[in-house]
Amino acid sequence: MSLPTPRKTVQKLQQSLHVKAKTEPSYRFYSLWDKVCRTDVLRYAYRACRAKRGAPGVDGLTFEQIEAGGLEEWLGNLQEELRSKAYAPQPLLRVWIPKRSGGQRPLGIPTIRDRVVQASVLAVLDPIFDPDLPNEQFGFRKGRDARRAARQVRFHLNKQGRTDVVDADLSNYFNTIPHGQLMKCVARRVSDRRVLEVIKQWLIAPVLERKGRHILRTTESRNTSRGTPQGGVISPLLANLYFRRFVLAWRQFGYEERLNAHIINYADDLVICCRPGAGAEAMQRMREIMGRLGLTVNEQKSKVAIMSVSSKESFDFLGYTFGRLYRRDAQPYLGMRPSQDATSRILRRIRDETSQTWSPVSVQIRVEVINRVVRGWCNYFDQGAAHPAYRKVSRHLVWRFRRWLMKKHKRLGSAARHYPMPALREMGLYLPQLVKRDRSSAKA
Numbered sequence: 001m002s003l004p005t006p007r008k009t010v011q012k013l014q015q016s017l018h019v020k021a022k023t024e025p026s027y028r029f030y031s032l033w034d035k036v037c038r039t040d041v042l043r044y045a046y047r048a049c050r051a052k053r054g055a056p057g058v059d060g061l062t063f064e065q066i067e068a069g070g071l072e073e074w075l076g077n078l079q080e081e082l083r084s085k086a087y088a089p090q091p092l093l094r095v096w097i098p099k100r101s102g103g104q105r106p107l108g109i110p111t112i113r114d115r116v117v118q119a120s121v122l123a124v125l126d127p128i129f130d131p132d133l134p135n136e137q138f139g140f141r142k143g144r145d146a147r148r149a150a151r152q153v154r155f156h157l158n159k160q161g162r163t164d165v166v167d168a169d170l171s172n173y174f175n176t177i178p179h180g181q182l183m184k185c186v187a188r189r190v191s192d193r194r195v196l197e198v199i200k201q202w203l204i205a206p207v208l209e210r211k212g213r214h215i216l217r218t219t220e221s222r223n224t225s226r227g228t229p230q231g232g233v234i235s236p237l238l239a240n241l242y243f244r245r246f247v248l249a250w251r252q253f254g255y256e257e258r259l260n261a262h263i264i265n266y267a268d269d270l271v272i273c274c275r276p277g278a279g280a281e282a283m284q285r286m287r288e289i290m291g292r293l294g295l296t297v298n299e300q301k302s303k304v305a306i307m308s309v310s311s312k313e314s315f316d317f318l319g320y321t322f323g324r325l326y327r328r329d330a331q332p333y334l335g336m337r338p339s340q341d342a343t344s345r346i347l348r349r350i351r352d353e354t355s356q357t358w359s360p361v362s363v364q365i366r367v368e369v370i371n372r373v374v375r376g377w378c379n380y381f382d383q384g385a386a387h388p389a390y391r392k393v394s395r396h397l398v399w400r401f402r403r404w405l406m407k408k409h410k411r412l413g414s415a416a417r418h419y420p421m422p423a424l425r426e427m428g429l430y431l432p433q434l435v436k437r438d439r440s441s442a443k444a
Contacts, residue, residue, distance in 0.1 A: 006040040006047070010123055013041070018127035021189070029128060033194040036120045037082045042075050045119035049112065049233070057111030058093045058208050066112065078113060085194065089114045089201050091217070092229055094209035106175075108207055108229030118202065118233035121195065126237060128189055133240055134247045139267040140236035146318045147383060149266045150336060153317055154384070156262055156273035157307060157334045164279030165322075166261075166272035166286060167315040169301035173268035174235065175227040177242045178294045179203050182228070185241040199238075203228060226294075239267060242293075249289050255282065264317075271317050279304035307334055316341070325385050336384035343389045346377045347396050354400040359408050363427060370401065371430040378432045390432040401429060 013035060020027060035041060049063075056062050066074050081087045092108035110118065130141060138149035156162040170176075179200070187196060204222040207229075208215050221227045228235045247263055255261055260275035261282045274282045283304050287297050305315040307323070309332040314323025319342040325335040353370050374397060381389060401424065402415035411418050425431075 006043040009040045010044040013038075014123065014127040017124065018131065021128045022131040025132070028189055028191045030191045032124050032190065032192040033082075035124050036117075036195070037079055039075070039079065041120050041123055042079055042116065045116045045123060046071070046075060048119050048123075049115045054112075054115065055095075055109060057109050057114065058091050059111050059113075061112055063112065078116065082117065087117065087198070089117075089198075089205050091206045091208045092231070094207045094218075095231075105230065107231035108205075109231045110202075110205075110229075110233070114202070115233050117198070121198065122234050122237060125186075125190070125195075125234075129237065129241060132189070133244055136247050136263040137240055137243065137265045139240060139265065139269075141240070146266050147380060149264050150318050150320045150383065152264050153271060153273065153322060154334075154336050156264075157322065160262075160273070161275070162260060162262060162273035163276055163307040163334070164274040164282070165305040165307055165315055166270075166274065166279060166283045167303050167305055167317065168270045168272070168283075168286060169298040170268050170270070170290070171296040171298040173295065174230045174239055176295055177226060177228055177239065179221075179225045179227075181245075181294070182238060182242050185245065186238070199234065202232060202234060205229070236267070243268075245293055246289055246295075249292075250285075253285070253289070255285050259285075266318055269318060271315070276306075279306060309333060319381065320384065338381040338384075338386055338389040342377075342381065343392060346374070346393055349373055349377075350393070350397050350400050354404040356404075356407055358404070363405070363408075366404070367428050370397070371428070374432060375430050394432045397429075397431065398424065 017029070020029075053063070078087075090111045090113070092110055095107050095109060096104040097107055098104055133141065138144040138146065138152070153165075157165075182203070183196065183200060186199060190196060204219075204225075206217055206219045206222070208217055210216075221229070228238045243265060247265065250256055250261075250263060256263075259278040259282050261272050261278060262274075264271050264273070272282050272286060283302070290297050303315070305313050307313055309324050312324060314321055316322075316339045319339055320336045321339040322334070322336050324332050325337065326332055350370065350373070353366070353373060358366055374393065377393070378390070398421075402419045405411075405419050406415050
């Protein structure tokens with residue numbers, strides 16, 4: 001008889017925790033650290049971190065180096081460190097990534113060691129807290145994703161007539177969450193002191209940033225008692241737990257019923273769909289609650305959109321633009337399509353992947369990389385009136401790939417004659433095609 005895999009044993013543990021949490025909403029879990037230290041949980045956590053292929057932290061240790069030195073020994077040493085309560089997190093490595101709306105977003109990258117421990121804690125805590133999270137929250141939850149959140153917005157606009165939309169943006173949400181209130185959210189369900197202590201240590205871990213030859217060390221989170229670092233494995237769950245307070249307050253103050261105002265939340269993205277005429281008051285009430293929670297609304301990026309088939313009003317949410325579209329019979333309706341920014345990003349990515357930098361690379365490898373990029377974009381943006389965006393991406397892809405082939409093989413003349421469509425398909429190039437059950441006949 002074969003031994004059960006770590007995935008199966010961990011899933012069994014998670015199922016039992018989930019059932020307990022769901023059937024007893026007020027129950028506090030007092031013995032969790034021993035489960036975090038379990039061998040199967042640590043192996044499961046390592047595999048989850050390994051699958052994401054993240055960059056090394058401040059110690060420079062990579063997954064390849066860990067496995068070359070002996071994974072079982074590394075996990076055994078980590079397990080002993082956890083059981084003896086000698087574990088303490090290392091500093092975070094600060095890197096900057098571009099934001100979709102412009103500027104840069106700071107990421108705090110933990111070491112692989114800390115990532116594995118965070119993943120172990122997440123494997124134990126996620127089934128405990130998930131039953132408590134409201135249906136309005138779609139981010140980082142099993143069975144929920146950004147595509148479902150976008151469809152929910154479309155449902156409120158079209159089916160429920162909630163056409164006043166508060167398109168809200170929070171200023172630096174992850175870095176402004178108050179530690180004290182956040183820990184109360186965790187302690188509401190968890191009374192294991194060691195788990196709470198380790199989470200607190202992660203929240204106040206110092207940050208190291210390389211500035212040329214120098215390394216800058218900051219302790220902003222400890223000094224301000226605010227923020228959960230983006231880049232941490234446990235951060236999405238903590239962000240969801242704190243945002244839950246806003247959703248519950250919205251209901252308890254009666255705004256959901258009185259304004260017929262329903263929240264759709266994904267991470268720090270938020271819209272509130274309200275009955276006609278209630279948008280302005282919903283915006284004001286949202287500001288008040290966010291202020292009580294210690295969060296700040298970005299007034300420059302927040303607005304009330306009055307949606308109607310007779311106006312050009314629109315708003316963007318999770319990569320989609322919601323607004324007036326037209327069917328083939330020229331009848332207007334409120335719908336969704338890939339946003340201009342989302343389409344521009346995939347066009348830029350195709351351009352980057354077909355630049356002459358990749359000339360020495362084989363055609364097969366380039367096709368595999370490009371297919372992965374384009375297919376991933378298409379799998380997400382396959383809802384609503386996606387045909388125009390698909391056609392634009394397809395035309396751009398064919399033109400850029402043919403251009404890359406001509407440069408690579410140093411050919412002259414017509415690229416379409418040298419590389420007709422059948423030849424591109426024979427190479428395995430993926431061309432966007434909108435195939436889905438609820439295929440829309442609308443055009444933007």
